[in-house]
Amino acid sequence: MKAIVIHTAKDLRLEECAVEKPGPGEVEIRLAAGGICGSDLHYYNHGGFGTVRLKEPMILGHEVSGHVAALGEGVSDLAIGDLVAVSPSRPCGACDYCLKGLPNHCFHMRFYGSAMPFPHIQGAFRERLVAKASQCVKAEGLSAGEAAMAEPLSVTLHATRRAGEMLGKRVLVTGCGPIGTLSILAARRAGAAEIVAADLSERALGFARAVGADRTVNLSDRDGLVPFSENKGTFDVLYECSGAQPALVAGIQALRPRGVIVQLGLGGDMALPMMAITAKELDLRGSFRFHEEFATAVKLMQGGLIDVKPLITHTLPLCEALKAFEIASDKGQSMKTQIAFA
Numbered sequence: 001m002k003a004i005v006i007h008t009a010k011d012l013r014l015e016e017c018a019v020e021k022p023g024p025g026e027v028e029i030r031l032a033a034g035g036i037c038g039s040d041l042h043y044y045n046h047g048g049f050g051t052v053r054l055k056e057p058m059i060l061g062h063e064v065s066g067h068v069a070a071l072g073e074g075v076s077d078l079a080i081g082d083l084v085a086v087s088p089s090r091p092c093g094a095c096d097y098c099l100k101g102l103p104n105h106c107f108h109m110r111f112y113g114s115a116m117p118f119p120h121i122q123g124a125f126r127e128r129l130v131a132k133a134s135q136c137v138k139a140e141g142l143s144a145g146e147a148a149m150a151e152p153l154s155v156t157l158h159a160t161r162r163a164g165e166m167l168g169k170r171v172l173v174t175g176c177g178p179i180g181t182l183s184i185l186a187a188r189r190a191g192a193a194e195i196v197a198a199d200l201s202e203r204a205l206g207f208a209r210a211v212g213a214d215r216t217v218n219l220s221d222r223d224g225l226v227p228f229s230e231n232k233g234t235f236d237v238l239y240e241c242s243g244a245q246p247a248l249v250a251g252i253q254a255l256r257p258r259g260v261i262v263q264l265g266l267g268g269d270m271a272l273p274m275m276a277i278t279a280k281e282l283d284l285r286g287s288f289r290f291h292e293e294f295a296t297a298v299k300l301m302q303g304g305l306i307d308v309k310p311l312i313t314h315t316l317p318l319c320e321a322l323k324a325f326e327i328a329s330d331k332g333q334s335m336k337t338q339i340a341f342a
C-alpha cells in the first residue's frame with residue numbers, strides 16, 4: 001500500500017509501506033478521503049513550525065475517513081463496509097489529564113501526523129489504516145469528503161465550548177480559512193445572533209458569507225473594524241483564527257467589556273495589548289484540538305445542522321498528492337483540498 005511521506009520541506013513522496021493487521025479492539029480501514037490541514041502544509045512547505053521540526057520521515061495527515069475493511073477481535077459495533085470518520089485524537093486514557101476528563105491535554109497523546117514527539121507520530125494518509133474501533137464514528141449518509149471534515153469541525157466545536165454561552169451573542173471571526181469558516185458554522189449552530197467575519201482576502205470573505213456570516217470586513221483596510229470599536233466595542237466573542245497579531249489587536253479593540261477571546265490561530269508568540277485586556281476585563285482563552293466533540297461533529301453534519309460542503313474546493317486522486325499539496329498551499333485557489341484515496 002502507498003502512504004504520503006514527508007522527508008524534509010518540499011520533499012513529499014508517495015511511498016510503499018507495510019500493511020498492518022488489526023489487533024483486538026482495532027479495525028482496518030480502507031481510506032477514502034483525507035483533508036490537507038494547515039499543519040500538514042507547514043511540514044510540507046517549511047519542514048515544521050515554531051520549534052517543531054521534522055527529524056525523520058513522517059506520514060502526514062489527520063483528517064480522514066474510510067471504509068471498514070477488516071475487524072479485529074472483539075469489535076462488534078462496526079461492520080465491514082461501514083463508512084467511518086476516524087478521530088486522530090489518541091490519548092492514553094491513563095494519565096492525570098485523561099483521568100481528569102481533559103484528554104486533549106494527555107501527556108502521551110499520539111495525534112496522527114505530529115512531529116512534536118520523537119519518534120514522530122505517523123499520520124493517516126495511507127491506503128490502509130489500522131485504528132482503534134473507538135476512534136471510528138459511523139458516518140452513513142455523509143460523503144467521504146464530509147466525513148473527513150469532522151476533524152477540523154471538531155476543532156471549532158471545542159473552541160465554541162471554550163467560548164462559553166453563545167446564545168444571542170455578537171461574534172467576530174478573524175481569519176477565514178477552513179478553521180475560521182467552520183467557526184462561523186459552529187457559532188451559528190450554538191446560537192450566535194450576529195457573526196462578522198474579517199480577513200485580508202476578498203475570496204476568503206466570500207466563503208465566510210457562503211457559510212452564513214452576516215457581514216464581512218476586509219482587514220486590508222486597517223480601519224475596517226474601527227466602526228465596531230466605538231463605545232468600548234461591539235462583540236461578545238472573538239474567534240481568532242488567523243494567528244496574526246494585527247488581527248488579534250483589532251479584534252480586541254472591537255470586543256466589548258467582559259468579552260471573550262478564543263485563540264485558535266497558531267502563528268507563534270505575539271505581543272498583546274494588555275492595557276485593553278485588563279481595562280475591558282476581557283477573558284483570553286486558548287483552544288487546542290478536541291476529543292469528544294468529534295462524534296458531535298459527525299452527528300451535526302448527518303442531521304443537516306451543519307453543512308461543510310461549500311468549503312471542500314478540491315479533491316484530487318492519491319496519485320496526484322503532490323499537486324494536491326501545491327493547490328492546498330495556494331490560498332488564492334483552495335479552501336479545503338482533499339485527497340481521494342479510493
Ligand SMILES: [Zn+2]
Pocket residue numbers: 037038039062063151152
Ligand atoms: Zn487539522
Ligand SMILES: [Zn+2]
Pocket residue numbers: 091092093094095096097098105106107108109
Ligand atoms: Zn493521557
